[in-house]
Amino acid sequence: MSNPDISVRNLWKVFGPGGEKIPKDASLSALSAAELLARTGCNAAVRDMNFDVGKGEVFVVMGLSGSGKSTLIRCLTRLIEPTSGRVLVDGKDVLEAGTGELRELRRRKMSMVFQHFGLLPHRTVLDNVSYGLQIRGAGKAQRYAKSREIIELVGLKGYEQHFPDQLSGGMQQRVGLGRALAGDPDTILFDEPFSALDPLIRRDMQAEVIRLHKEMGKTMVFVTHDLSEALKLGDRILIMRNGEMVQCGTGDDLVGSPADQYIADFVSEVPRADVLTLKWITGPVAFGTPADAPVLAAGTVIRDAIPAVMNSSCPVLVEDAGRITGQIDRDSILSVILGTEAAA
Numbered sequence: 440m441s442n443p444d445i446s447v448r449n450l451w452k453v454f455g456p457g458g459e460k461i462p463k464d465a466s467l468s469a470l471s472a473a474e475l476l477a478r479t480g481c482n483a484a485v486r487d488m489n490f491d492v493g494k495g496e497v498f499v500v501m502g503l504s505g506s507g508k509s510t511l512i513r514c515l516t517r518l519i520e521p522t523s524g525r526v527l528v529d530g531k532d533v534l535e536a537g538t539g540e541l542r543e544l545r546r547r548k549m550s551m552v553f554q555h556f557g558l559l560p561h562r563t564v565l566d567n568v569s570y571g572l573q574i575r576g577a578g579k580a581q582r583y584a585k586s587r588e589i590i591e592l593v594g595l596k597g598y599e600q601h602f603p604d605q606l607s608g609g610m611q612q613r614v615g616l617g618r619a620l621a622g623d624p625d626t627i628l629f630d631e632p633f634s635a636l637d638p639l640i641r642r643d644m645q646a647e648v649i650r651l652h653k654e655m656g657k658t659m660v661f662v663t664h665d666l667s668e669a670l671k672l673g674d675r676i677l678i679m680r681n682g683e684m685v686q687c688g689t690g691d692d693l694v695g696s697p698a699d700q701y702i703a704d705f706v707s708e709v710p711r712a713d714v715l716t717l718k719w720i721t722g723p724v725a726f727g728t729p730a731d732a733p734v735l736a737a738g739t740v741i742r743d744a745i746p747a748v749m750n751s752s753c754p755v756l757v758e759d760a761g762r763i764t765g766q767i768d769r770d771s772i773l774s775v776i777l778g779t780e781a782a783a
């Protein structure tokens with residue numbers, strides 16, 4: 440990836456006595472999580488992780504409870520101290536940053552939104568949102584003006600003087616989001632921010648994140664254990680198991696081409712037509728298909744292609760990078776809905 444916002448290389452976090460020896464020792468680092476624990480008493484929460492996050496990308500880290508997601512995201516700003524490896528932000532290694540640089544990184548470059556909101560209970564919404572600006576030394580008039588803008592942006596206008604315990608969970612998380620946005624960071628890190636919210640509020644907050652991302656275009660790293668949340672939000676999704684990356688790709692990649700049985704089981708309940716794109720069902724152009732048949736892009740999600748296919752009396756052509764790559768028809772769409780399509 441050219442010019443990524445964050446590059447993670449050979450990152451390890453090993454909890455336990457003598458954990459720093461494990462990444463360097465091939466005979467120990469090759470052990471399974473259970474064997475490692477039995478032999479050394481150590482828990483490798485993040486194992487040799489490598490990935491890039493692009494500028495403006497929504498990058499989701501997903502996995503079951505205990506797979507290492509929170510540890511990984513906390514290692515990015517050293518809220519948890521990594522055992523070894525590199526985390527490059529703007530080309531600089533966070534692991535080599537001094538205390539001052541680290542503080543600047545957390546204040547200006549990467550803000551975090553936490554599951555349990557982390558609000559200051561005795562401060563108003565306005566003061567919670569402006570807190571980060573205050574510790575950066577912004578004057579009162581300036582920080583309140585900026586914070587009022589942000590409060591409006593996250594849908595809390597009118598609540599400036601309320602205290603956190605006067606707000607619902609969803610509203611408190613909007614304050615958390617506002618506080619992260621107030622410092623205008625390049626990247627926002629979300630650690631399971633919505634898992635304590637009930638389903639309808641959660642859906643609202645997901646929509647809010649999508650809207651804010653469209654408006655502000657910030658890079659986002661989002662931890663969740665909920666696959667539908669991951670598919671809804673993520674440009675790409677990294678799936679972890681026992682501290683390791685199992686697969687990293689678009690929702691389309693994960694559902695269409697799972698790396699192993701674990702991922703296949705994970706995505707087995709996903710409504711395929713809502714995630715897969717036309718590339719998985721594109722067949723060769725048939726002899727009788729007219730040259731002026733309707734055309735859809737290969738990246739179109741299958742469900743979104745249904746109206747065009749249903750309204751056409753002939754197959755629909757599929758185009759990728761300016762070239763016709765094949766065609767789809769009603770049968771190919773139906774095969775996905777019925778789950779009987781052949782692997783591409």
Ligand SMILES: Nc1ncnc2c1ncn2[C@@H]1O[C@H](COP(=O)(O)OP(=O)(O)OP(=O)(O)O)[C@@H](O)[C@H]1O
Binds near residue numbers: 454
């Ligand atoms: N401070 C710690 N000391 C020892 N082990 C830890 C510590 N923090 C986390 N772990 C272990 O590291 C592993 C990964 O934990 P982590 O919290 O990162 O997982 P997770 O995927 O975020 O889980 P969840 O979804 O439940 O939050 C777990 O086995 C956990 O017990």
